Amino acid sequence: MGIRSFFGIVPFRVRHGQELPYLDMRDAVPESPVKLTAGFLQEKPTELREKLQTFGFGLGAVPSDADTVIVSACDTDPAVTIQQHVFSLYPDTVARGLSLLQHIIQPKKIVLAIFPCQRKRAVSLAADLAEVAVIAPVYPNGFPQMLASMVKRLRSGVGTSMYVNAERLVAMTNAVETGAAPTTKLVSLSGSGFPQRKNVCVRVGQSVQSVLDSQSVDMAVVRKVVCGGLLTGSAIYQPAAIQVTSQTDGIAAQTEKELVRYESVPCFNCGKCTAVCPARLKVNHLARYAEYSRFDTCREYAIDSCIGCGLCSYVCPAHRPLLQLISFASDELKKGEAAV
Amino acid sequence: MRQAPLVVSFRPHSHSKADVTTMYLNTILALMPAAAIGVSHYGLHALRVILLSMGSAMVFEIILQRLFRREITVHDGSAAFAGLLFALLLPPSTPFWVILVGAFMSMLVGKHVFGGLGCNPINSVLVGWTVVFLSWPQYVNFDFSLLNYDPGFSTLYPLSVLKKEGAAGIGQFAIKDLLLGNQAGGIGAASALCIVAGGTYLVLRGFASWIVPASFLIGIALCSQLFHSVDPARYAGPLFHILAGNALLGAFFLAPDYASSPGNPPGRFFYGLGAGVFAMLLRVWSSNIDGVIFAIMIMNIAAPLLEMVLSKPRQFEKVQQI
Ligand code: SF4
Ligand code: SF4
Numbered sequence: 096m097g098i099r100s101f102f103g104i105v106p107f108r109v110r111h112g113q114e115l116p117y118l119d120m121r122d123a124v125p126e127s128p129v130k131l132t133a134g135f136l137q138e139k140p141t142e143l144r145e146k147l148q149t150f151g152f153g154l155g156a157v158p159s160d161a162d163t164v165i166v167s168a169c170d171t172d173p174a175v176t177i178q179q180h181v182f183s184l185y186p187d188t189v190a191r192g193l194s195l196l197q198h199i200i201q202p203k204k205i206v207l208a209i210f211p212c213q214r215k216r217a218v219s220l221a222a223d224l225a226e227v228a229v230i231a232p233v234y235p236n237g238f239p240q241m242l243a244s245m246v247k248r249l250r251s252g253v254g255t256s257m258y259v260n261a262e263r264l265v266a267m268t269n270a271v272e273t274g275a276a277p278t279t280k281l282v283s284l285s286g287s288g289f290p291q292r293k294n295v296c297v298r299v300g301q302s303v304q305s306v307l308d309s310q311s312v313d314m315a316v317v318r319k320v321v322c323g324g325l326l327t328g329s330a331i332y333q334p335a336a337i338q339v340t341s342q343t344d345g346i347a348a349q350t351e352k353e354l355v356r357y358e359s360v361p362c363f364n365c366g367k368c369t370a371v372c373p374a375r376l377k378v379n380h381l382a383r384y385a386e387y388s389r390f391d392t393c394r395e396y397a398i399d400s401c402i403g404c405g406l407c408s409y410v411c412p413a414h415r416p417l418l419q420l421i422s423f424a425s426d427e428l429k430k431g432e433a434a435v
Numbered sequence: 436m437r438q439a440p441l442v443v444s445f446r447p448h449s450h451s452k453a454d455v456t457t458m459y460l461n462t463i464l465a466l467m468p469a470a471a472i473g474v475s476h477y478g479l480h481a482l483r484v485i486l487l488s489m490g491s492a493m494v495f496e497i498i499l500q501r502l503f504r505r506e507i508t509v510h511d512g513s514a515a516f517a518g519l520l521f522a523l524l525l526p527p528s529t530p531f532w533v534i535l536v537g538a539f540m541s542m543l544v545g546k547h548v549f550g551g552l553g554c555n556p557i558n559s560v561l562v563g564w565t566v567v568f569l570s571w572p573q574y575v576n577f578d579f580s581l582l583n584y585d586p587g588f589s590t591l592y593p594l595s596v597l598k599k600e601g602a603a604g605i606g607q608f609a610i611k612d613l614l615l616g617n618q619a620g621g622i623g624a625a626s627a628l629c630i631v632a633g634g635t636y637l638v639l640r641g642f643a644s645w646i647v648p649a650s651f652l653i654g655i656a657l658c659s660q661l662f663h664s665v666d667p668a669r670y671a672g673p674l675f676h677i678l679a680g681n682a683l684l685g686a687f688f689l690a691p692d693y694a695s696s697p698g699n700p701p702g703r704f705f706y707g708l709g710a711g712v713f714a715m716l717l718r719v720w721s722s723n724i725d726g727v728i729f730a731i732m733i734m735n736i737a738a739p740l741l742e743m744v745l746s747k748p749r750q751f752e753k754v755q756q757i
Contacts, residue, residue, distance in 0.1 A: 153757050165754075173449075240751035247752075259757040267757075319442040326447040332440070347448065354442060355450040363455065363513075363553025366644065366698035375749045377742070379698055397748035405447035412453040413553075419445040 135271045140199040143271060147199075150276045151341070152267055154199070161257055162203035164196050165246060168217070168261040169208050169230050169237035172324020174285040175345040178237070180294050181262045181281060182213060186220050192264040193224040195271060200257070206246050234326065235373055235404035263341075280339055284310060285325065288317040288348025297339050303346060304335040312348050319354060321347040326405040357408065357416035359386075368407035368417055374400040378407040382417045385424035390431070393424045401425070455552075458642050459512030465633035466519055466688065472629050473622030476586040477527035481622045485522040487534050492518030495542040503547060513552050517541055520560045520688060523623025524681065524728075525567075526580035533574050537563040557735040558692045561728050568728075577724075581619050588617040593679040595724045601669045613678035620680060627678045634687030643691050646700055647707040651686040652677055654711020662719055670719065682714065685727040695735040702741035710734040 135143060144154045166189070168182035182189060193205055205225035209217040210232045217227045228246055230236050236245065239258040246256070259267070266277035283294050289310055297306055303322060307314065321328045322337060324345050331337045339346075368378035377396055384392040398421060407417040473481045496514035500507045509515075518538055525534065544566070545559025546552070555562075568575050577592035584590060589607060596604045612618060616626025623630075637643040655676055662670035676682060681689070690696060690710050697706050710730045717726020 153755070156755075161755075164757075239754040239756060243752055243754045244749070255755070256752065257755045257757055263757065317441070318439070319444070319448065321446075321448050325449040328446060328448065330441070330443045330446075330448065332443050334441075349448065353449075355444070355448060357444070361551065361553055363693050364696075364698055365458065365693045366696075366703075367453070367641075369698045370644070370700070373749070374751070375746065377699060377746070380742075400748045400750060402751060409447050409449060410451050410453060412455050412458055414450070414454070416445060418447065422445070 135195055136198055140201070143195075143199045147267060147270065150267075150270045152263070152270075157200055157257075161200055161255055163243075163246065163256045164200060164202045164205045165208055165239070165242050165256055165258045166193065166196070166205060166225065166261065166264055167208045167237065167239070167242055167258065168213060169210055169232075169242065170344075171235070171237040171260075172327050172345065173234050174325040174347060175283040177281040177283055177294055177344055178261045179210060179213065181265055182209070183216065185265050186216055188265045188268050189261055190220045190222075190224070191272075192268040193221070195268055196259070196264070197224065202257070208242050208246065235402065235406065238402055238404065240402050241373060277341065280341060280343060282306065282339065282343055283324075283345040284347075285345060286321070286347035286349045287353060288312050288320075288350055299339055299341055301339050302335050303331065303337045303339060303343075306339065306346055307334060307348060316350050317348045318351050319347075319349040321345075321349065326409065327403070356414060357419070358414050360413050360415060362411075362415055363413055365412060367410045367412065371406045371410050373404060373406070374402055376400060378417055378421070381424075382407075382415060382420040385420040388427075390424050390427050393421075394428060398425050398428070455511045455513070459516045461640060461642050462637060462688075463512060463516050463519055465637045466516075466523065466623065468629035468633055469523060469623040469626060469684070470519065472616040472626040473523065473527070476616070476625065477584055477622065480527035480584075483531075484525055484527055484529055484534060484622060485519060487531055488522035488525070488538055489515050489518035491535050491538040492521065492542055495539050496547075499542055499547040500551070503551075505547075505551060508552065511552070514542065517546075517560050517563075520623075521563055523684065524560070524564050524621045525575060526577055526620075527622055528580045528583065529574050533567055533571055536570075537567040539563075540566040553694045555694050556739070557732055558689060558695045560692075561689065561732050561735075564728060565732070577619055577621075586617075588612060588619075590619045592619045592724070593675070594718065597671055597675075597679075598718075598724055602663075602671045603668060605671055605675060608675070608679070610674060610678065613675070618679065621684070624681050624684045627683050630683040630687055634683075637687070643687070644700075644703055646703040647691040647696060648686040650704045650707030651690050651711040651714075652682075654708040655682055655686075655715055656711075658712050658715035662715070676715065676718065680718075680725040681727040685710070685714065685731055689728070690731050690734070692735075695738060697738045697742040699742060699746040701746050702738070702744070706734050706738055706741050709737065 147154050168178045170176055170178045196205055206228050207217050207221050207225040208228045208230050211229055214229055221227050235241055243256045262281060270276060278299055279296050280299050281294055282297055285292055289312060320331050320334050322331050322343055323329060325347055362379045372378050381393055381396045381398060401421055405418045411417055470485055492514045493509050496509045497507055521537055521541060541559045541563025545562035546555050549555045578595050581590040593608045614627045618625050634648055638645045656673040659673045659676040663672045690707060697703050713730035713733055714727045717723050717730055
C-alpha cells in the first residue's frame with residue numbers, strides 16, 4: 096500500500112513512469128511507420144478531411160467555431176498506458192500530426208496535454224505548433240471533458256474544443272501519409288491473470304481470446320475478462336467471440352482475489368462519493384433516487400453532468416453499485432426522451 | 436480442467452478496499468486514548484461503564500435487528516462505536532440501568548426505527564444521552580457524580596464553575612491540566628490532547644472529514660472571543676471553551692457522525708460552524724451547563740437543508756472527439 100493511498104489523499108493515480116519501465120517495448124512496436132515528410136501540406140484541407148472520414152475518423156462535422164484542439168498523451172484509465180507509450184515511441188509522427196491538424200481544421204490553438212514525465216519531449220516537439228499543458232497524473236484527469244475544463248482554466252477565452260488522443264493522431268497521420276487505414280492497436284494488459292503487465296500491439300479484429308492465448312494466460316484461474324480499463328471497461332463473457340476494436344485500450348484478466356462484489360446495501364452517508372466526484376454531484380442522493388426509479392429527481396440532481404468515471408463506486412465503503420444505478424437512471428431518462 | 440464461466444458485472448472492476456467495518460474499527464481505535472485516560476483516572480468504574488455500554492449496545496442491536504427482521508450487522512462495529520461514545524459522555528458513577536436504558540434508546544429511537552445504519556436523522560448516541568439526561572439528570576450531572584472520587588485533581592466541573600462564578604472562577608483550571616486530561620467531566624471528554632490525536636488520525640486516514648471539526652472549533656472560537664471581548668470578567672476566552680467539557684469530543688466524534696451530517700463540503704462547513712455557534716450560545720445563555728450536545732442535535736435537524744443548498748454541480752462543456 097502506497098503512502099498516498101494509506102492516507103487517502105489521492106484516491107487513484109494514473110500509472111505513469113519516467114520511461115515506462117514495466118512495458119515490454121519489443122512486443123509493442125508495430126511495423127515501423129513509413130518515414131515521410133509532411134507532404135500532405137500540399138493537399139486541400141477539405142479533400143484530406145474527406146479522405147480521413149473514409150478511414151473512420153470523426154472529421155465529418157468540424158464545428159465552424161472550433162478554436163481548440165486538444166491532443167492528449169494522457170491515459171484515460173489507471174490500468175492503461177498506451178497514450179504515453181505511443182507518445183514516447185513516435186514523437187516525430189505526433190509532431191507531423193500537429194501540423195496536419197493545423198492544416199485541416201485550422202483551429203486557433205492546439206494544446207498538447209501530457210503527464211509531467213513527458214514534459215521535456217513535449218516541449219521540444221510542440222515548438223510553435225502547440226502549447227503544452229502539463230496534467231497531474233490523477234484519474235480521471237485524462238478524460239476529454241476534464242482536459243477541456245482544465246485547459247480552459249489555464250488559458251482564458253478557449254471556446255468549442257475538439258479532442259484527439261496521441262494514438263489516433265498517429266494513426267491519422269500514417270493514414271494520410273501512406274494511404275492505408277489503421278490496422279493495429281496498442282493494448283495494455285493488466286490483472287494478475289497475465290504473467291506480466293505490458294503493452295502489446297495487436298491487429299484490429301483479432302479475438303480477445305487470441306490475445307489471452309498469446310500471453311499464455313491460464314484460463315482455469317481467470318474469473319473475469321475486462322475489455323478496456325479497470326474503471327471504464329466492460330466485462331465480457333466470451334473472449335473468443337469479442338474482437339479487439341480501435342476502442343479496446345486494455346484487456347484485464349482478473350483472478351478470484353481481484354473480483355469486486357457490489358451489494359444492494361443501504362448507504363450510510365459517509366460522504367466519500369461526494370468528496371471524490373469530479374463533477375461535484377451528490378452521488379449518494381442521486382443513486383438513491385435512481386434505485387427507487389425517481390428519474391426526474393435524478394435530473395434535478397444534475398445526472399447529466401456525470402462523466403462516468405466510476406470513482407464513486409470505487410471508493411464506496413458500503414460497496415454500493417453507484418455508477419450502475421446512475422447509468423441505469425440516465426439510460427431510462429434517455430429512453431423516455433426518445434419515446435416523446 | 437473445465438473452465439468455470441466468466442463473471443460479468445458492471446464497471447468499475449476495481450475497488451479501493453474501503454469498507455464499513457474498517458471505518459468503524461478505526462474510529463473505535465481513535466477513541467482508545469481518550470478512553471484510556473478515563474480508565475486511568477477512575478479505574479474499574481470507568482471500565483465498567485465502557486464495557487457495559489459497548490456490550491449492551493451490541494446486544495440491543497442484535498435484538499432489534501431480529502425484531503425488525505433485518506440482516507444482523509453487528510459485526511460492522513457501528514453499535515460498538517455508539518456504545519463506546521455513549522460511555523465516554525457519562526460520569527464513571529452512572530448506575531448500570533441508566534446505561535442500559537441509554538444504550539437501548541440510542542439503538543431503538545436513535546437508529547433502528549429509522550431503518551438502521553445511515554438512516555437516522557439525529558446522531559443516535561446523542562438521542563440516548565438526551566433520554567438519560569432529561570429523565571435522570573442527577574446521574575449525569577458532573578457536579579455531584581464525581582464527589583466520591585479522588586483522581587488527583589479538582590472534581591469541580593470547569594464549565595459549571597464558569598457558569599456560577601464567571602470567568603474569575605476558572606483561574607484554578609490550568610490550560611495544561613485541561614490538555615492532559617486533569618479535568619472533571621465525562622469519562623472520555625477529559626483529555627484534549629488524546630481526543631485531538633484520535634481525531635487527527637481519522638482525518639489523515641481519510642475516515643472522517645476535516646471540515647466539520649475545523650468549522651465547529653472556528654464557531655466556538657469566534658463566538659467565545661466575541662463574548663470574551665465584551666466582558667472578560669464574565670465570559671471565558673476561546674481556549675478554555677474549546678478545551679473544557681465536550682467541545683472537542685463533539686467536534687471530532689459527535690458532529691461528524693456520517694448519517695446525521697451533510698455530505699457536501701460547503702454544507703459541512705456551515706453545519707460545523709452552526710453547531711459551534713449554537714454550542715456557545717447555549718453555554719452562555721441557557722440553563723444548560725454544556726450546550727455542545729444539544730447544539731449538535733439542532734444542526735443534525737438542519738443537515739438535510741444544508742445538504743440542499745450551497746453546492747453546484749460542475750458543468751462540463753461538450754468536446755467533439757475526432
Ligand atoms: S461516475 Fe460517480 S464520481 Fe464519476 S462523475 Fe459520475 S457520479 Fe461522479
Ligand atoms: S460512499 Fe457509499 S456509503 Fe458513502 S455516502 Fe456514498 S453511497 Fe453512501
